[in-house]
Amino acid sequence: MPEMPEVQGLVDFLGERITGLRIERARVLAISALKTYAPPIEVLEGARVAAVARHGKFVDIATDAGAHLVFHLAKAGWLRWYDEAPRTPVRPGRSPLALRVAFEDGSGFDLTEAGTKKSLAVYVAADPADVPGIARLGPDPLDGTFTRETLTGLLAGRRTQIKGVLRDQSIIAGVGNAYSDEILHAARMSPYALAATLDDAEVDRLFGAMRETLADAVATASGKPPADLKDAKRRGMRVHGRRGQACPVCGDEVRSVFFADNSLEYCPTCQTGGKLLADRRLSRLLK
CATH class of the missing domain: 1.10.8.50 (Helicase, Ruva Protein; domain 3)
Structure with missing residues (x-):
């Protein structure tokens, strides 16, 4: 399971590559992964990435449209990065893919989850604090205020x-x-x-x-x-x-x-x- 250091590594990697880029496509490929319905995931398309942050083990991609793409990789999930995102259509439920996001420069990433127990979670929220798992988080041990x-x-x-x-x-x-x-x-x-x-x-x-x-x-x-x-x-x-x-x-x-x-x-x-x-x-x- 990815923990704080690996999630922070993902945040740093994504922050360097996608901040300022427009999201071209955001497609849910495993319906069970999407935990929210409002705002709809389509609100991300056309928005630009304003920042990438971490909350515990959650990745938070904030956009200039006011919507946040938040995900938790759970026990068997991972992020697969592409300098050139695949454009071949993928049928939902036919692969370990849970989410595919592509950016205006052609890059993108997939969220994947191995195994049969599906726990990877994707949220689209106006505020990351609206995500229940984030709202329940205790303090971050690497925060300067954690003494x-x-x-x-x-x-x-x-x-x-x-x-x-x-x-x-x-x-x-x-x-x-x-x-x-x-x-x-x-x-x-x-x-x-x-x-x-x-x-x-x-x-x-x-x-x-x-x-x-x-x-x-x-x-x-x-x-x-x-x-x-x-x-x-x-x-x-x-x-x-x-x-x-x-x-x-x-x-x-x-x-x-x-x-x-x-x-x-x-x-x-x-x-x-x-x-x-x-x-x-x-x-x-x-x-």
């Missing part, structure tokens, strides 16, 4: 596991499964630690790890075309997706805990005092 005190306030009173807190978009915007694993590894913290029980030193480590991990990942994504962002993300991971490999910090074996539709990865030596976390499908955390 250590901000994080302390978000953790206070939450008797929930820190892994879940980091992934909850209504608490902190933009972090998903992969980067929550990376942040917790850098902070030397168990994914099952309860948010409300973290002491000052642990909050300090978590705040520093969050800012540094995300800032480094954004810097890595910056300037890369969409086709290269996924591989760059994988190469940058120290524990996520590296089950069975050696931890780059201590050399211990990276372990996994499996859930219904995903998994988490961690280093026992760095994060849990050498103890293994039990598979939640079978039992609870080993204490």
